[in-house]
Amino acid sequence: NDLLIHLKMTGQLIFDSGKSRVAGGHPATDWVAKLPNSTTHIIFVFLDGSKLFFNDLRKFGWIKVFNADELTGLLADKLGVEPFDKAFTVDELSHIIKSKPRWNIKKILTDQTLISGIGNIYADEALFWAGILPARLGKDIKDNEISKLRLSIIKALEIGLKYGGSSENTYYKIDGTKGHAQEHFQVYVQEGKPCKRCSGIIKKIRLNGRGTHFCENCQH
Template sequence: MPELPEVETVRRGLNQLTLNQNITGGDVLLNRTIAYPFSVDEFIHEIKGSAIMTWHRRGKYLLSELSSSAGYLGVHLRMTGQLLWLHRDEPLHKHTRVRIFFGDQQELRFVDQRTFGQMWWVPPKVAVESVMTGLAKLAADPFSPEFTVEYLAAKLQNRRRPIKTALLDQSVVAGLGNIYADEALFKCGVLPETLCTDLQLKQIQQLRQVIIEVLETSIAAGGTTFSNFLNVKGINGNYGGVAWVYNRTGEPCRVCSNVIQRIKLGGRSSHFCPQCQR
């Protein structure tokens, strides 16, 4: 699943390529991709004639402001979603779900193999969270001023569950997922099964800092591609080649040369170094 760095990479690409160009139409190939409105014809009708002013990111959600007070266009990539900026003559991928047409024969194409991704049109003067209801449940973004040591400590206190599981909870940290939770825990030397209640304040301070550092490093590398993530130009992310532990089971630790191990926590794989993490 695309995590914060991948979604941020897509946001930056969209802001480079799609702004201030009128939407001339569109085509919905899989109706259930449109979460709101319930009519796909209404979805196309309401965004047609407007232009994208800017793209924002909230956690793993993308949100674009539309011109002429036309509301917002929202996207969540979920497991396998891709937003690709293409010439309309490009052959259709068999997993293409939505096409949004622009001038000069360009289009924004939503490709989604697993079909869990969603798009929304949010009407003007309507609270975005009332339509994209998942936004209301999000915690602070790691790059926001709200993401302080005190904030993270308060979120983790009294939680008798593994820190790795807690970090995947979007009501604790918005945008963090399996890849970067593993990477952050390695960087601060904490085992994934360590209970939140057993963490010392110094460890929480370090965890907050390395979460930000790991995310910044991945964004600079264009995100991670282990399966099907592509940026808006169809290019793979490069962070996977420098990952500390994620997806490196059986390989030597880059720090101590001990073998990287993998366990299951809450149904998710967790990668760690038994020497560097305690």
């Protein structure tokens, strides 16, 4: 069987060998506090006595057990194409966008059943690189823009990977260190600051219930 773990907003995995700890997920005093504690929900005990603690303050995270076939089916049924997959072609992205003509383009990009792996941060960044305003509807995105958007999605994600993820809020890597992608944001959480490309002012709106950032000069 396989374990599928989702940390959600405040989940943590803390491995304690008895002599040292390695922690990943969202940081809190739990990383150095006595374990288990009130946020500990599951403890895995290994044969050598070491332990893995699953902590979650807000209780949104989960651990589920699947057999291999169930897990493969779950991922296939509920997740869309990955941007780094060979199947993520211009034609595939065009099909996805045109299947949702009345949705705004940011909603399309962040729907995990259509495209997996693009969250709020990288949707904003990808749309900036593509020069597309996040509120534009799928039916209004032109073919040449779709081609550029595909490359921009990959570019935004590659920047995130290169700099170890975005520790803009609570994200830490498995070794307990922060990512540095937030130091390279073009528009995300840059509202009120000058655009790095044109010196216009970055704007922020609420779209699909999420904070959304863009440059009116560079994006159309």
